[in-house]
Amino acid sequence: MSGPNLVPVREAHRLDEAALSAYLADRLPDFDPADLEILQFEGGQSNPTYMLKSAGRRYVLRKKPPGKLLPSAHMVEREYRFIAGLADTDVPVAPARLLCEDAGIIGTAFYVMDYVEGRVLTDPTLPGLGPDERRATYDELNRVMAALHSVDFTAAGLADMGKATDYMARQIARWSKQYEATKTHEIPAMDQLIAWLPANIPADDSVSIAHGDYRIANVIYHPTEPKILAVLDWELATIGHPLADFAYNAMFYSLPAGDEGFPGLGGIDLGALSVPTEEEYVAAYCRRTGRDGIDDWPFYKAFAMFRLAAILQGVYHRGITGNASSERAKVVGARASLLAELGWKQISGN
Numbered sequence: 001m002s003g004p005n006l007v008p009v010r011e012a013h014r015l016d017e018a019a020l021s022a023y024l025a026d027r028l029p030d031f032d033p034a035d036l037e038i039l040q041f042e043g044g045q046s047n048p049t050y051m052l053k054s055a056g057r058r059y060v061l062r063k064k065p066p067g068k069l070l071p072s073a074h075m076v077e078r079e080y081r082f083i084a085g086l087a088d089t090d091v092p093v094a095p096a097r098l099l100c101e102d103a104g105i106i107g108t109a110f111y112v113m114d115y116v117e118g119r120v121l122t123d124p125t126l127p128g129l130g131p132d133e134r135r136a137t138y139d140e141l142n143r144v145m146a147a148l149h150s151v152d153f154t155a156a157g158l159a160d161m162g163k164a165t166d167y168m169a170r171q172i173a174r175w176s177k178q179y180e181a182t183k184t185h186e187i188p189a190m191d192q193l194i195a196w197l198p199a200n201i202p203a204d205d206s207v208s209i210a211h212g213d214y215r216i217a218n219v220i221y222h223p224t225e226p227k228i229l230a231v232l233d234w235e236l237a238t239i240g241h242p243l244a245d246f247a248y249n250a251m252f253y254s255l256p257a258g259d260e261g262f263p264g265l266g267g268i269d270l271g272a273l274s275v276p277t278e279e280e281y282v283a284a285y286c287r288r289t290g291r292d293g294i295d296d297w298p299f300y301k302a303f304a305m306f307r308l309a310a311i312l313q314g315v316y317h318r319g320i321t322g323n324a325s326s327e328r329a330k331v332v333g334a335r336a337s338l339l340a341e342l343g344w345k346q347i348s349g350n
Contacts, residue, residue: 006039006051012322013040013048013065015106023105027098028112030055047076047235051115059097063110065318077101078161079234080111082209085156090147094230116230118220124252124265131274136226138276139284141216144228145249146288149208149242158209162239167210168201168303171244175310182317189340190313193306196347202296210245212236215252246285247300248308253278254301254342261332262312262339298346305343312336 009015021033032055041049041060052059062076080099087093094113101109126134153159163170176194213233220230255264270277276284286293294300316333 005042007042009038009040009050010048015050015063019105023100024052024112028054028057028059030057047079052112058115059112060094060115061110061112063106064108075235076109076111078237081161082158082234082237083111083113085153085158086148086151086209089151089156091144091151092228092230094232116220118223118229120217120220122217122263124216124263125257125268125273126275133226135274135276137216137221138281140221140226140228141219141249142276142281142284143288144219144231145211145214145246146285148211148214148231149245149289151209153209153239156209159239161237162210164207164239165205167207167239167241168244169198171240171307172197172201172303175307179310179313182314184313184317184320187309187313187337187340189337189344190306190309192344192348193302193309193340197299197303197306200299200347202299204241204243204295206242207239208242208245210238210240210242212238212240212245212248214245214249242289243294243300244303244307246294247297248304250278250281251301251304251308253281254305254346256338259335259338261335262308302343302346305339305346309336309339309343312339 015038017036017038020038021036024031025033035054037053039051039053041051047062048065050061050063052061062079064076077099080096083093084096087096094116097112097114099109099111103109121137126137129137153161172194179190179194211231211234213236214231218231218233219228220232221227222229252264254266255262256266257264257268265275268275282294282297285291312333313336314333316336319333
């Protein structure tokens with residue numbers, strides 16, 4: 001459990017404070033350009049994120065990282081669209097303030113939203129919480145996931161944020177290509193997944209908003225209650241397949257506990273922690289979304305792990321070339337092999 005880990009702005013991510021202050025002066029409520037303090041959130045692997053303090057108010061700024069970027073990566077514009085579009089739904093999000101697509105202000109596009117006070121729970125074992133609190137915390141994570149997949153994305157003005165057909169095929173092709181573009185070493189399990197997944201896509205063609213990175217470390221809980229106040233990190237959000245999105249969320253059941261890069265609940269006595277089992281978690285989601293179970297669950301889990309492995313390979317590549325937004329990028333990115341092997345295990349059984 002932790003609050004925001006704020007550090008001085010890293011040299012590689014410094015902003016033109018004068019230009020930013022001038023831009024925000026008449027665009028944010030109660031903003032005083034003469035009273036601006038900027039700190040950086042440490043821990044994210046993708047888009048540099050900053051705390052802006054001015055005149056007693058706090059805001060969060062998210063921008064693209066510096067340097068040459070992969071096509072369609074680090075799309076802060078997408079993040080802003082989803083946060084703004086979900087404002088009047090059952091999905092809790094931080095109030096969005098503005099989007100600046102003019103790279104001339106601070107070097108890249110960026111957006112600003114309100115800072116939400118609460119808890120970020122980074123350890124899936126939820127140390128420090130009682131048994132009832134742990135169960136309620138995971139049930140709330142499940143509830144908000146189901147709420148997201150139940151949003152009428154057309155009514156929310158988000159229908160143009162992704163294609164409603166062939167999501168799985170397009171995603172497998174996309175992440176295969178991005179993996180190859182950032183490949184630094186051989187991962188045999190990735191080669192096996194890249195060959196197997198497109199030939200075994202399930203017939204289910206459900207469509208919903210897909211967050212793309214929905215996990216316990218990407219939500220803000222109420223300071224004292226098992227209630228989510230805001231879902232964070234919408235960079236990968238799209239119109240996609242709810243079961244692929246849910247499988248990614250449920251991946252914590254397979255990831256090893258205590259892993260420095262991407263911890264999960266693998267090998268933990270869930271009953272002793274009073275954490276729902278994977279079967280219970282899936283059943284709760286199905287109940288909330290009106291599903292009678294999930295066919296081809298191993299496929300969706302394998303796909304989620306393959307996709308994360310491709311993402312982490314990109315993080316690793318940026319880490320070794322010095323263009324990642326966290327010093328932990330090398331540690332996290334090195335988990336690409338582990339994820340690929342776990343993914344292949346879902347469908348091969350060994």
